[in-house]
Amino acid sequence: MTARLLIVDDEPDFLDIMTEFLLDEGYEVLAAANGEEALAILQKNSFDLLISDINMPGMKGFELLARAAELYPAMKRVLITAYDVRDYLNMAKNFNIGNIMTKTTPFNFEEIKLFINNILTAAIFGLGKYIKGTVHQAAIRTSDDIEIVNNMIIGFMNSDRHKRKFRQVLGEILINAFFYGAKNEDPEKKHGWNFNTTLNQGEEVLVSWARDNEKSGVSVLDQKGRLKKNDVIYWIERNTTKGDDGISLGLGDCHGKGLFITREIIDRMIINIEPGKKTEVVTINYEEGLYDGHRPLWIQEV
Amino acid sequence: MNIGSIVFVGIDDSLFKTSLMNRGYTVMQVSGVSGIMNINEPFDLMLVCGELVADIDNRSLEQLYFANNSTPVALLLKDHRAITRQQLETVSAGFIDVLYDFEISAGTIYPRIDALVINARLNRNMRRQQQDFENREDLEKEIMLREKILIHERVVNTNIVGSITSGIIICDLKGTIILTNKHAQGVYSSAKADIIGLQYDESLVPEASSLVDTALKSIFSTSRRTLTKKIRTGDFFFAVYCYSMLDYQNAPNGILMLINDITEQENINVLLYRSEKLATVGTMMSGIAHELRNPLSIISARTQRALTKTGHDPEWLDKCFKSIEAQTKRCASIVNNLLNFTRNTATTSGYNAVYEILDETLTYVEYQNIFDNITVQKRYEKELLVYGDRSRFVQVFLNLITNAADAMSGKGLLTIVTRQASSSSTLIEINDNGPGIDDTIKDKVFDPFFTTKEPGKGTGLGLAIVYKIVLESNGKIWFTSKPGSTSFFIQLPSKKERSHDGATVNRG
Numbered sequence: 001m002t003a004r005l006l007i008v009d010d011e012p013d014f015l016d017i018m019t020e021f022l023l024d025e026g027y028e029v030l031a032a033a034n035g036e037e038a039l040a041i042l043q044k045n046s047f048d049l050l051i052s053d054i055n056m057p058g059m060k061g062f063e064l065l066a067r068a069a070e071l072y073p074a075m076k077r078v079l080i081t082a083y084d085v086r087d088y089l090n091m092a093k094n095f096n097i098g099n100i101m102t103k104t105t106p107f108n109f110e111e112i113k114l115f116i117n118n119i120l121t122a123a124i125f126g127l128g129k130y131i132k133g134t135v136h137q138a139a140i141r142t143s144d145d146i147e148i149v150n151n152m153i154i155g156f157m158n159s160d161r162h163k164r165k166f167r168q169v170l171g172e173i174l175i176n177a178f179f180y181g182a183k184n185e186d187p188e189k190k191h192g193w194n195f196n197t198t199l200n201q202g203e204e205v206l207v208s209w210a211r212d213n214e215k216s217g218v219s220v221l222d223q224k225g226r227l228k229k230n231d232v233i234y235w236i237e238r239n240t241t242k243g244d245d246g247i248s249l250g251l252g253d254c255h256g257k258g259l260f261i262t263r264e265i266i267d268r269m270i271i272n273i274e275p276g277k278k279t280e281v282v283t284i285n286y287e288e289g290l291y292d293g294h295r296p297l298w299i300q301e302v
Numbered sequence: 303m304n305i306g307s308i309v310f311v312g313i314d315d316s317l318f319k320t321s322l323m324n325r326g327y328t329v330m331q332v333s334g335v336s337g338i339m340n341i342n343e344p345f346d347l348m349l350v351c352g353e354l355v356a357d358i359d360n361r362s363l364e365q366l367y368f369a370n371n372s373t374p375v376a377l378l379l380k381d382h383r384a385i386t387r388q389q390l391e392t393v394s395a396g397f398i399d400v401l402y403d404f405e406i407s408a409g410t411i412y413p414r415i416d417a418l419v420i421n422a423r424l425n426r427n428m429r430r431q432q433q434d435f436e437n438r439e440d441l442e443k444e445i446m447l448r449e450k451i452l453i454h455e456r457v458v459n460t461n462i463v464g465s466i467t468s469g470i471i472i473c474d475l476k477g478t479i480i481l482t483n484k485h486a487q488g489v490y491s492s493a494k495a496d497i498i499g500l501q502y503d504e505s506l507v508p509e510a511s512s513l514v515d516t517a518l519k520s521i522f523s524t525s526r527r528t529l530t531k532k533i534r535t536g537d538f539f540f541a542v543y544c545y546s547m548l549d550y551q552n553a554p555n556g557i558l559m560l561i562n563d564i565t566e567q568e569n570i571n572v573l574l575y576r577s578e579k580l581a582t583v584g585t586m587m588s589g590i591a592h593e594l595r596n597p598l599s600i601i602s603a604r605t606q607r608a609l610t611k612t613g614h615d616p617e618w619l620d621k622c623f624k625s626i627e628a629q630t631k632r633c634a635s636i637v638n639n640l641l642n643f644t645r646n647t648a649t650t651s652g653y654n655a656v657y658e659i660l661d662e663t664l665t666y667v668e669y670q671n672i673f674d675n676i677t678v679q680k681r682y683e684k685e686l687l688v689y690g691d692r693s694r695f696v697q698v699f700l701n702l703i704t705n706a707a708d709a710m711s712g713k714g715l716l717t718i719v720t721r722q723a724s725s726s727s728t729l730i731e732i733n734d735n736g737p738g739i740d741d742t743i744k745d746k747v748f749d750p751f752f753t754t755k756e757p758g759k760g761t762g763l764g765l766a767i768v769y770k771i772v773l774e775s776n777g778k779i780w781f782t783s784k785p786g787s788t789s790f791f792i793q794l795p796s797k798k799e800r801s802h803d804g805a806t807v808n809r810g
Contacts, residue, residue, distance in 0.1 A: 011596060013625050017603045060674055082595035087671050103595065107603035 003120050004028040008038040008064065009053040025113060035059025039067060047075055049120055054081040054088060062095045076119045085297050089237040098229050098299030104291045122302040124272045125280050127219035133212040140205040142198045146174045153209045153218055162216045165285050168265050172258040173220050173281050177205045181222030181279055187254040217284040227279040229301040232271055236260050267291060270298040304328050306419035307345035311335060312354030318406050325412060335362045346422040351378040360388050367397045372425060374418045376401050469561030477502045477518060486561055488540050489533060509533045510542055514557055517544040521554045539568040578767045582697050586640055589666035593636050597629035654692045656720050656728055657682035663699040672712040681719040686728045688794040690775040698771050701764040702732045702790050709736035709788060726797045732790045739783040
């Protein structure tokens with residue numbers, strides 16, 4: 001069955017391009033120029049996905065999505081913006097929205113397609129969905145494996161840029177997946193952790209990595225699914241918000257800094273969650289300069 | 303004719319008195335020594351006579367003599383045996399003279415009395431002269447003292463006038479300069495060291511001269527007594543104040559001119575102005591970066607589609623290219639606006655549609671989070687023009703709109719109204735429905751460095767600069783504020799005005 005999409009934007013040109021593109025992709029598409037118009041269309045037709053610009057005259061994107069969530073809870077929702085998503089993290093937290101796409105330059109049709117497809121289907125796991133190249137895999141069973149796998153992946157990266165960026169974040173992601181994700185250790189009692197731990201069968205942290213001609217990526221997946229979407233948005237927002245003293249609110253926290261740092265350093269951080277089953281952190285880094293500075297918020301819970 | 307005054311002390315026969323009066327003397331009579339004290343007019347001789355002669359003792363005689371400024375005392379005796387031994391002592395001591403009855407009948411007494419009176423008179427005159435002399439000495443001493451004080455005061459005054467860092471020029475009602483100090487030289491018309499005695503119009507720079515001229519003309523009208531003007535001579539700036547000088551009866555008797563060198567202040571103002579402009583550029587830059595993202599992503603998306611889509615339908619390609627062209631122009635106009643604003647040339651005045659400037663300004667700020675929950679209501683009369691420097695007007699509106707958004711804490715209704723104020727001016731009202739400006743700070747809002755924002759969030763210069771720009775654009779700015787409605791009104795000329803020489807700015 002063809003998915004039905006409603007796209008809302010006050011830029012007629014952008015609406016035109018997206019409609020054209022999504023029709024080409026095989027969706028049924030309707031367009032609205034503002035929030036009020038979108039709500040009127042929603043009254044008459046049912047849609048699988050609502051895609052809305054954030055900054056529009058009159059009703060803003062967040063407001064529209066909140067109204068739509070009340071009226072049509074089954075419909076999926078995603079925001080899109082040309083602006084810096086960091087400026088909207090506070091709103092994302094308040095409205096509990098994990099998905100904000102970005103209008104990048106160069107425009108990233110592939111990413112938009114993937115993003116929309118991800119939201120519409122539950123098939124979100126696996127690095128292969130995000131990168132076309134050969135996927136390499138390894139499983140982490142002991143804490144010693146963390147270092148080994150980390151080095152393997154850094155060695156695999158084919159540019160200094162990728163090596164540098166992944167070295168800054170990968171260790172953190174692997175440790176998080178191993179100790180919090182798989183072992184459920186308390187980060188506030190780090191001194192009491194047992195660093196010589198072996199995970200049971202079915203508990204292993206599964207790591208995969210790949211590259212294609214424009215990007216390299218790593219997926220780290222734990223098989224517990226303890227991470228929650230709300231927590232991720234909360235931590236990221238907390239670290240980007242400064243308190244009265246001008247210091248990041250999250251600076252003293254034990255939780256969440258790894259996620260925040262990863263989002264700041266790596267071009268894309270995608271978090272897929274199947275509660276109680278698995279959590280996947282996909283990190284993707286583009287070749288020099290591509291889509292730099294435009295970071296979507298991409299957190300999926302299925 | 304009165305040739306002298308004689309007092310008879312004691313009772314005497316009247317014949318002698320009468321003959322003395324006939325001779326030209328004024329004669330007074332007291333019965334005893336103490337009666338002397340009751341005589342208020344001056345007299346020249348005391349004649350002790352009658353029964354009293356026998357009774358009067360030395361002490362009383364001395365008393366008489368000394369109590370009346372050494373006026374001679376004479377005893378009128380019956381004969382030479384009538385004098386006591388004691389009385390003789392005072393005679394020999396020179397305090398008293400002795401006259402005899404027989405001298406009256408012989409007539410020899412009169413020359414003696416004349417001599418005594420003349421002597422007394424001479425003595426008295428001498429004493430008076432001596433007294434006068436002593437008084438003059440005192441006077442001279444006092445004059446010298448006063449002169450010293452005067453010299454001291456003059457030195458102090460000269461020092462004050464000379465040491466004061468403001469320039470001082472005083473001229474009289476005829477316009478003659480009567481006092482200056484060295485700091486006043488900044489407004490001299492030529493490099494003269496001394497202009498005292500010259501007329502103001504031949505010694506001061508034209509701007510200062512015209513100020514004195516105005517001051518002199520209005521000196522007797524009570525309405526205006528202080529004139530202010532900013533004068534530029536070369537690289538220096540002076541604030542010149544002209545006051546009417548008043549005498550002790552509050553009547554004008556001259557013009558006092560104070561000249562303050564404000565060059566440093568002016569230079570700082572220029573720097574501040576520049577830094578505020580940079581801050582504005584900063585806001586605009588981030589607005590522009592945001593504004594560019596939309597058209598750029600559209601251009602990129604259109605181009606990619608045109609490049610990858612197979613089967614080139616000419617109509618569809620035409621649509622793509624037109625869209626790319628339109629979005630490119632949009633980018634260019636955004637960038638050009640910034641260039642126009644930052645171009646540091648002299649003011650480029652011209653006619654602009656005021657609604658266009660307001661809309662342009664809104665594009666720089668509307669992307670900001672603080673505007674997310676602010677509804678902007680525009681009530682434009684689109685044909686209205688303003689005359690002036692467009693980029694400076696952008697700066698004015700940017701400040702006022704940002705302030706309004708801040709005042710509403712990012713939630714509320716911002717209303718922008720334009721309307722015709724007069725045949726030659728346009729009124730712009732920027733209204734917010736925030737909590738309003740507190741009464742206690744209403745008179746401070748245009749002061750430099752005054753801010754209600756948190757540290758680091760406002761320079762406190764925004765409205766001061768706004769004020770300056772509006773004034774320099776020959777406009778006016780004011781505001782009304784109550785809880786729930788604050789309006790800033792900016793009245794700008796809609797026509798080019800004839801330039802007038804240096805507006806006098808008095809902010810009270």
